[in-house]
Amino acid sequence: MKMLSRPRGLPSIACHATGSGEPLVLVHGVGGESGNWDDVAARLARFRVIRLDLRGHGRSAPVRGPIRVEDLARDVTDVMDELGVKRARLAGFSLGGMVVQAVALGAPQRVEKLAILGAVCGRTPEERARAKERIEFLRQNGLAAIAESNRERWFTDAFRAAQPDKVEARVRQLLACDAESYLQSFTVFSTTDHAERLHELRMPVLVATGEHDAAATPRMARLMHQRIAGSVLEIIPGMRHSLLIEVPERVAALLDGFF
Numbered sequence: 001m002k003m004l005s006r007p008r009g010l011p012s013i014a015c016h017a018t019g020s021g022e023p024l025v026l027v028h029g030v031g032g033e034s035g036n037w038d039d040v041a042a043r044l045a046r047f048r049v050i051r052l053d054l055r056g057h058g059r060s061a062p063v064r065g066p067i068r069v070e071d072l073a074r075d076v077t078d079v080m081d082e083l084g085v086k087r088a089r090l091a092g093f094s095l096g097g098m099v100v101q102a103v104a105l106g107a108p109q110r111v112e113k114l115a116i117l118g119a120v121c122g123r124t125p126e127e128r129a130r131a132k133e134r135i136e137f138l139r140q141n142g143l144a145a146i147a148e149s150n151r152e153r154w155f156t157d158a159f160r161a162a163q164p165d166k167v168e169a170r171v172r173q174l175l176a177c178d179a180e181s182y183l184q185s186f187t188v189f190s191t192t193d194h195a196e197r198l199h200e201l202r203m204p205v206l207v208a209t210g211e212h213d214a215a216a217t218p219r220m221a222r223l224m225h226q227r228i229a230g231s232v233l234e235i236i237p238g239m240r241h242s243l244l245i246e247v248p249e250r251v252a253a254l255l256d257g258f259f
């Protein structure tokens with residue numbers, strides 16, 4: 001893991017690369033870190049796999065004040081610059097899926113192919129209202145208040161029963177987050193929506209989500225698929241949100257086949 005050196009005023013970003021094939025950048029979700037991709041990355045050895053901790057996560061600098069998805073997208077392209085990568089395949093999960101969309105929309109010349117996993121798009125008025133309520137609930141009550149419900153939102157009943165250690169490790173990771181960083185990052189996740197610009201994407205795109213994902217719903221994935229010409233759609237049967245941890249082999253197979 002190395003720390004990205006940046007101009008004054010920009011947060012330090014932790015990043016690392018493994019392998020020597022074509023570059024593949026993996027971007028994690030809110031409250032996570034680059035290690036959430038471990039079991040997926042291990043199955044993608046034919047690529048030069050590049051991962052970063054988004055600002056406010058893992059070993060990167062904390063967030064102190066409002067941020068935009070474009071700020072997180074710049075973190076990704078700055079890491080690519082640091083590692084000498086002009087163009088890469090990008091895959092993002094949850095918040096990371098929205099970040100890689102921002103990269104592809106803002107700097108399409110940097111993106112060879114794009115995979116959007118478990119990302120939110122085209123919220124209805126009711127969904128926007130619930131998202132604002134969750135932001136305010138988090139602001140008033142803190143991380144511990146949302147951790148319990150996230151176990152069920154993220155993981156299937158069967159996985160929680162069979163792999164309680166992995167579930168608890170993910171919850172502990174959430175609870176260890178810097179509170180302000182999580183609030184600002186969750187706000188980006190809850191308010192960003194690229195639905196009206198998806199038609200601009202011209203590179204090959206894979207869209208995937210879990211069949212029972214309560215946040216990044218199959219309806220949203222189908223909307224992305226409809227608006228991105230030539231895109232590939234995968235609804236993973238039976239799954240909720242936490243695809244990287246619950247079915248890393250399925251995610252890796254999708255990425256390996258698409259990229």
